[in-house]
Amino acid sequence: xxxxxxxxxxxxxxxxxxxxxxxxxxxxxxxxxxxxxxxxxxxxxxxxxxxxxxxxxxxxxxxxxxxxxxxxxxxxxxxxxxxxxxxxxxxxxxxxxxxxxxxxxxxxxxxxxxxxxxxxxxxxxxxxxxxxxxxxxxxxxxxxxxxxxxxxxxxxxxxxxxxxxx
Amino acid sequence: xxxxxxxxxxxxxxxxxxxxxxxxxxxxxxxxxxxxxxxxxxxxxxxxxxxxxxxxxxxxxxxxxxxxxxxxxxxxxxxxxxxxxxxxxxxxxxxxxxxxxxxxxxxxxxxxxxxxxxxxxxxxxxxxxxxxxxxxxxxxxxxxxxxxxxxxxxxxxxxxxxxxxxxxxxxxxxxxxxxxxxxxxxxxxxxxxxxxxxxx
Numbered sequence: 001x002x003x004x005x006x007x008x009x010x011x012x013x014x015x016x017x018x019x020x021x022x023x024x025x026x027x028x029x030x031x032x033x034x035x036x037x038x039x040x041x042x043x044x045x046x047x048x049x050x051x052x053x054x055x056x057x058x059x060x061x062x063x064x065x066x067x068x069x070x071x072x073x074x075x076x077x078x079x080x081x082x083x084x085x086x087x088x089x090x091x092x093x094x095x096x097x098x099x100x101x102x103x104x105x106x107x108x109x110x111x112x113x114x115x116x117x118x119x120x121x122x123x124x125x126x127x128x129x130x131x132x133x134x135x136x137x138x139x140x141x142x143x144x145x146x147x148x149x150x151x152x153x154x155x156x157x158x159x160x161x162x163x164x165x166x
Numbered sequence: 167x168x169x170x171x172x173x174x175x176x177x178x179x180x181x182x183x184x185x186x187x188x189x190x191x192x193x194x195x196x197x198x199x200x201x202x203x204x205x206x207x208x209x210x211x212x213x214x215x216x217x218x219x220x221x222x223x224x225x226x227x228x229x230x231x232x233x234x235x236x237x238x239x240x241x242x243x244x245x246x247x248x249x250x251x252x253x254x255x256x257x258x259x260x261x262x263x264x265x266x267x268x269x270x271x272x273x274x275x276x277x278x279x280x281x282x283x284x285x286x287x288x289x290x291x292x293x294x295x296x297x298x299x300x301x302x303x304x305x306x307x308x309x310x311x312x313x314x315x316x317x318x319x320x321x322x323x324x325x326x327x328x329x330x331x332x333x334x335x336x337x338x339x340x341x342x343x344x345x346x347x348x349x350x351x352x353x354x355x356x357x358x359x360x361x362x363x364x365x366x
Binding site: 013015016020040043044046047048050055056058061066069070072073074077 | 193204205208214229306327345350352360
């Protein structure tokens with residue numbers, strides 16, 4: 001009993017070595033003789049193992065989670081820089097082109113009022129001629145393509161009338 | 167294989183500071199490190215949404231600050247460094263928000279305690295839900311009482327299984343300081359495990 005009370009147990013540094021590895025020779029020697037420290041070490045290692053397991057398990061995520069995270073991280077890092085630069089370049093190009101076209105473009109010449117009136121009149125005449133032609137075509141008894149045949153028939157009828165009424 | 171990929175990414179990232187980086191290359195870096203960064207952040211902030219937001223922020227900061235990356239550490243170490251700084255900032259912001267709310271004039275008869283209650287409880291995270299068992303409760307209870315540096319060192323050592331040197335490089339502190347943080351964290355966990363053991 002007195003031996004147990006007076007026993008010098010492991011130091012904090014020795015516990016640290018033992019928790020993650022085999023420990024030094026002195027620690028191992030102590031463990032070979034001290035059941036209390038063996039029990040405590042088993043409890044400590046078990047607790048740490050459970051903690052590690054829980055930490056790793058809780059960080060387990062579906063592949064979609066990692067993909068989303070990766071896409072977002074990459075977009076935030078690279079996307080935000082690339083897009084504005086491109087946008088600025090495009091905007092600058094558009095503004096430059098617009099300015100150049102404004103400088104080079106001459107003011108548009110308005111057509112003279114008389115010229116406009118003449119154009120309108122010519123258009124009206126052309127329309128009237130077209131309508132008249134259509135009217136003639138409609139009123140014609142025989143289509144234009146059969147006009148020679150119509151003349152022949154007319155002549156034959158004329159001859160027949162002359163024979164009947166000499 | 168792993169180290170070759172890390173070296174390639176390190177070289178590419180360094181070169182990129184001057185020449186720019188292709189979308190595919192940056193995406194490959196994100197793909198390679200996103201799970202680890204997210205896991206570390208989740209272990210530090212205990213909230214899935216916050217961890218996701220901070221993970222994205224981590225990659226954004228890495229990209230924007232790639233000119234500062236000198237290649238002394240790997241891209242992975244550098245990203246984890248950014249992540250733990252983000253988690254620390256987040257913790258500070260939460261604490262300052264707590265005090266602001268606590269001392270703000272109560273609105274519509276609402277008392278300060280009710281306002282403080284609105285601070286998100288990390289206990290509702292999936293990690294917390296998994297900690298139903300006694301041993302997990304012990305580590306959880308201990309982790310709650312740790313300082314940011316102690317908790318960070320603990321997560322990097324016992325969740326990520328990083329060596330003391332890697333942790334030292336990531337946290338930008340001496341190996342002795344890492345040992346000190348870890349020893350204190352582990353002592354707290356041991357106390358909690360013992361306590362739980364007594365109640366069983």
